[in-house]
Amino acid sequence: MKEKQQKITALENELGKQQNIERELRAVNQQLDAANQQLQASEQQLKALTEQLTASERDLIEKEEIARFARNYAENIIATVREPLIVLDGSLRVVSASRSFYDTFKTVPQKTEGKLFYELDYGQWNVPALKMLLNDVLPEKSTMDNYEVEHDFERIGRKIMLINARELLQERAKDRLILLSIQDVTERRKAERDLQRLNSELEAKTKELQQILYITTHDLRSPLVNIQGFNRELEASLKELSELIKNENLQDSTKLISNQILDEEIPEAMHFITTSAGKMDALLTGLLSLSRLGRQKIALSLLDMNKLMEEVVENYKYKIRESQIEIDVSDLPQCQGDELQINQLFSNLIDNAMKFFDSKRPGKINISGEKENGFIKYTVEDNGIGIHPDHQEKVFELFHKLNPQTSGIGLGMSIVKQIVEKHKGKIILESTVGIGTKFIILLPKV
Amino acid sequence: MKKELTIILAEDDEGHATLIRRNLKRSGLMNKIIHFKDGEETLDYLFQTKEKKDGIPSLLLLDINMPKIDGVEVLRRVKEDPDLKRMPVIMITTTDDPREITKCHELGCSNYISKPIDYDKFVDAIRKLGLFLLIVEIPDVNKPMD
Numbered sequence: 001m002k003e004k005q006q007k008i009t010a011l012e013n014e015l016g017k018q019q020n021i022e023r024e025l026r027a028v029n030q031q032l033d034a035a036n037q038q039l040q041a042s043e044q045q046l047k048a049l050t051e052q053l054t055a056s057e058r059d060l061i062e063k064e065e066i067a068r069f070a071r072n073y074a075e076n077i078i079a080t081v082r083e084p085l086i087v088l089d090g091s092l093r094v095v096s097a098s099r100s101f102y103d104t105f106k107t108v109p110q111k112t113e114g115k116l117f118y119e120l121d122y123g124q125w126n127v128p129a130l131k132m133l134l135n136d137v138l139p140e141k142s143t144m145d146n147y148e149v150e151h152d153f154e155r156i157g158r159k160i161m162l163i164n165a166r167e168l169l170q171e172r173a174k175d176r177l178i179l180l181s182i183q184d185v186t187e188r189r190k191a192e193r194d195l196q197r198l199n200s201e202l203e204a205k206t207k208e209l210q211q212i213l214y215i216t217t218h219d220l221r222s223p224l225v226n227i228q229g230f231n232r233e234l235e236a237s238l239k240e241l242s243e244l245i246k247n248e249n250l251q252d253s254t255k256l257i258s259n260q261i262l263d264e265e266i267p268e269a270m271h272f273i274t275t276s277a278g279k280m281d282a283l284l285t286g287l288l289s290l291s292r293l294g295r296q297k298i299a300l301s302l303l304d305m306n307k308l309m310e311e312v313v314e315n316y317k318y319k320i321r322e323s324q325i326e327i328d329v330s331d332l333p334q335c336q337g338d339e340l341q342i343n344q345l346f347s348n349l350i351d352n353a354m355k356f357f358d359s360k361r362p363g364k365i366n367i368s369g370e371k372e373n374g375f376i377k378y379t380v381e382d383n384g385i386g387i388h389p390d391h392q393e394k395v396f397e398l399f400h401k402l403n404p405q406t407s408g409i410g411l412g413m414s415i416v417k418q419i420v421e422k423h424k425g426k427i428i429l430e431s432t433v434g435i436g437t438k439f440i441i442l443l444p445k446v
Numbered sequence: 447m448k449k450e451l452t453i454i455l456a457e458d459d460e461g462h463a464t465l466i467r468r469n470l471k472r473s474g475l476m477n478k479i480i481h482f483k484d485g486e487e488t489l490d491y492l493f494q495t496k497e498k499k500d501g502i503p504s505l506l507l508l509d510i511n512m513p514k515i516d517g518v519e520v521l522r523r524v525k526e527d528p529d530l531k532r533m534p535v536i537m538i539t540t541t542d543d544p545r546e547i548t549k550c551h552e553l554g555c556s557n558y559i560s561k562p563i564d565y566d567k568f569v570d571a572i573r574k575l576g577l578f579l580l581i582v583e584i585p586d587v588n589k590p591m592d
Binding site: 100219221222223225226228229232233292392 | 459461462465468511542543562566568569
């Protein structure tokens with residue numbers, strides 16, 4: 001029994017031990033579970049971190065790409081721009097320079113980069129005015145536009161350089177950067193000066209010519225007054241003399257001769273003097289008005305062209321009725337012009353049209369106008385005989401007469417052209433023989 | 447215009463002067479006409495008569511284009527002088543430049559006649575001037591102003 005009891009106790013002990021172990025095991029198991037959970041959480045954190053890291057990396061690559069592109073872009077621009085460019089730091093030391101800088105000033109990067117700007121090429125940029133601008137003006141205004149330096153450059157001689165400068169703002173770096181563009185404008189300035197000189201020479205010459213034209217035409221009129229005047233005086237004297245001689249008792253033969261002289265030869269000579277002086281007078285009057293047009297300054301004002309054209313046409317009322325001409329004027333836009341000159345311009349065009357109507361059909365003149373592409377356009381169109389292509393260029397020439405039989409001295413169209421040019425406009429001629437002629441006048445928009 | 451009054455003709459062209467004189471005479475104007483060939487002579491004479499108190503001429507017929515001193519300048523000096531400025535001045539010239547005409551009017555010329563090249567018109571203009579001078583009362587320049 002005792003033995004049995006002992007066995008039971010032993011078994012109970014064993015059981016107790018086993019129960020203990022089982023408890024411990026459970027505890028361990030619980031610990032393990034907790035650890036496992038921690039591990040899982042950490043793993044998740046790790047995964048999230050990795051993801052963040054990848055994203056950052058991608059970002060970085062992207063930004064790097066953008067930066068590379070921007071740099072590339074800027075470098076390409078600098079390389080492409082034909083103007084020499086140079087970048088300086090705050091102490092005016094060269095950071096970099098463009099290819100055209102090296103080309104223009106015949107130097108190399110080794111002698112340029114990192115060097116002080118004023119010490120480059122034996123101090124060729126050490127120009128006091130430029131120094132003042134870079135040191136004082138630029139920091140204050142951060143830009144400097146179109147500053148011209150005329151200077152003897154080391155390797156390229158005397159040149160005029162146009163300098164533009166910008167301060168580049170750098171947010172993080174404290175040091176400032178300066179971008180300088182240096183353009184060689186020597187040739188351009190020279191050409192400009194030449195042009196200016198030639199222009200003023202031309203102006204002076206034109207003025208001189210106009211003066212000569214004016215003086216000669218004007219001075220030629222005075223003797224002409226005498227030629228005509230005394231010719232008339234002679235005429236009167238001749239008449240008196242004839243009366244006297246006719247009353248004298250002369251021999252028949254003498255009478256015959258004196259009659260021939262007094263009634264035929266002298267009057268004939270006088271007739272030629274009169275008509276020639278008249279022709280000269282017409283030419284001089286025309287030339288005078290042309291020279292006056294050239295000397296006159298135009299007085300621009302806004303013109304009511306409907307009113308102006310009415311006045312122009314009114315002047316031709318008699319001729320229009322007499323020759324049974326039809327003039328049709330449509331609504332005309334306003335323009336900026338010298339009232340008297342524009343009046344003369346259209347008067348001359350109508351005058352011209354009237355000289356060249358076709359006798360086979362009733363004359364017709366159409367005047368119209370419209371606004372077109374920055375111009376005011378007026379058209380004067382007739383149904384006259386037209387102008388042969390060979391003659392069209394000559395129409396505006398001085399003293400050119402298409403038909404020697406017509407009246408006038410061949411000045412009207414020269415005056416038209418001069419008026420149009422004085423108004424900075426254009427005149428175009430379109431004509432077909434047998435159909436008619438069209439003059440198109442383009443004046444600058446109001 | 448009284449016969450005793452003198453007319454000064456300043457005209458550098460002898461021919462023109464002759465034609466003007468003949469035609470003024472034909473229109474019936476019998477006044478004495480003194481002719482000068484340039485602006486300087488004209489001014490010298492005018493200022494001398496003024497000093498000598500022997501009577502400022504009654505009328506000045508003045509051409510513009512003259513050697514030495516031109517007509518516009520003569521007009522200006524005449525109109526600047528307190529005594530001479532009362533003398534009527536008629537411009538007779540070949541110029542048809544409107545600005546020149548305006549200038550003369552601004553300086554105080556009494557009238558302006560363009561010498562037309564056309565002789566009939568020229569004669570007509572001068573004769574009309576003569577007729578005008580015949581009937582017009584020209585104030586006595588030498589009388590003190592009222």
